[in-house]
Amino acid sequence: MGQPARIRLRLPAGQRAVVAIPYVWLLVLFLIPLLIVLEISFAQFAPMARPPYESILRWAEDGVLRLKLQFDSYQYLLNEPLYVSAWFYSIKVAAISTLLCLLLGYPMAYAIARCPPTSRNVYLMLVMLPFWTSFLLRVYAWIGLLKTDGVINNVLLWLNIIDEPLQMMNTSFAVYVGIVYSYLPFMILPLYANLEKHDLTLLEAAQDLGCGPIRAVLRITLPLSMPGIVAGSLLVFIPAVGEYVIPSLLGSSDQLMIAKLLSDEFFMNRDWPRASAVAIAMVLLLLVPILIFQRFQNRTLQAARA
């Protein structure tokens, strides 16, 4: 029994190199910068210094290395109503957008998966087509559609459906439109990948056993597509929480999302420690859903392997 275990411990050099490259990449370009951000978040803000903070490690005059951790930035985040409300607003926007993406994306993914294989690729292509245009450009295009004398208002006025233009720009509505529009493909693709593999005879079997067609979808297709739902939801939720461009361009200035605060803190106030604290808090906030996702994936992987 010992022999196979020993073989498995020592990967061939080529395999080890292949595994090592992405790990080194992540270490150098993700983990180390993250640790630097973590360090800055505990530093003292020094507006006149360059960079504008005091390092947490300092040599005192008596030749002793002193570590000074400042929790001010974190305390500020917790006590400042602006930050707390931005947190809740970010999560609310991300959660509702995810739900809307799911409600819109699920039927679309289902329909594409049930198409004849030849037309399936065309529809998938159409889902991915917007990626060929710059993201920023597409969000700007929504300004043209949503603004007071924009396309939508003009059409509605012309059709006499409304008497005066609707205020859509700079509202939460515009933010939802922008996020749902931008992230819908990230919901559709994993759902499609899952639904496409379903065995349709299961639905026939359910009907055969006395289950109506709609109930059959709810009892069979829906639970079996849970991995797709989880993957799609996380792919939408995680970037939506930290979304910066869409709320800055389409949203109102009264209700800020957390990424906007972070950038203001960094670029306008030049308060690096506070900006870093926001960033670290955001990572922690997003870590929870990622861990849930990991657990779920491991479970389905194990089930598939067994």
Place this chain on the structure above:
Amino acid sequence: MVRSRNDGNALEPWSDPAAEPYVRISGVTKRFGDFAAVNDVSLDIYKGEIFCLLGGSGCGKSTLLRMLAGFETPSAGSVVLDAQDLAAIPPYQRPVNMMFQSYALFPHMTVEKNIAFGLEQEHLPKAQIAERVSQMLSIVRLTEYAKRRPHQLSGGQKQRVALARALVKRPKLLLLDEPLGALDRKLREHTQFELINIQQQLGVTFIVVTHDQEEAMTLASRIGVMNHGQIVQIGTPSQIYEAPNSKFVADFIGSVNLFEGRLIEAQEGQARIQCDELGGVVHVDYAVDASPGQSVCAAIRPERIHLLREPPEHTGENCVRGVVREIAYMGDMSIYLVQADGGKVVRVTQPNIARVTHGQRIEWDEQVYLTWRAGSPVVLTR
């Protein structure tokens, strides 16, 4: 296979003109575009039967089954089950259940939940569902596996879950699509008999679709042989084997030698067929429904032909000389391919009754005589 039961009449309701069929399929046709997958099929099936629809792939047997289940709508014709027309009834309301070829077990549910699924749809009380599920689990001997998921089961166990799931609903009619197709040979044989036992225990009418003639022969009370969307012959397994009504059926069920020839004499109680490809005359001792001069075909099973070294006392009729071209030793029997004087290669099987050592058995290129009884060939006109 004819099974032993006390009253002989109840065993063969199809031969009793007064018997009322349980399932009446009349004039059912299914067209896909111009192609008729099922073409004007009429069938009467009686209560408690195991009826096998047998045919090659694409013969329309599965389409017919799917129409009974309600997954396809007939283009024409009607299906009546227990005096109830099924046409307008959707699959989820039919008193019919199906065992799918792939079993179609729900992978996210335990064995128990899979079996309970159909009963939950009927909104039965929980206690009653639990009772019927555990009863069914014990019938298919899966009680210990109740909490397992389908992917944790072997092929044979999955098959039994699928059967239990369909039967727990107490359907009037159970449809089985290639029920043993996914099992290996040893398990198949065992499962066949188990299936028959469960069927008799519960008294449900079975309609089985299969392409495997062995499966059909062992399971069926009657077989319907299908070809090109039509039923070519209906009969008990022995009728289908012993009295095929066409070359297709004779060739499809078991192996057969087909001797093409011309009817030279047809009298009361006997007939003679000149077979040039055989180089002789085939004599049968029963009346043939054909007129002299007509082209006919004499079909004879390989095990009904005797292989002799020495010429029999009277050669001529039902005796053909030939040379052994191939021998396949199968253990319990041997297959000989003998080329007759007329050129035709005849397949003969002989049971290996005694343990034969070298020098005694018939060898390659040896001259032999083939004989058969006058009752053995079946004369076919189509």
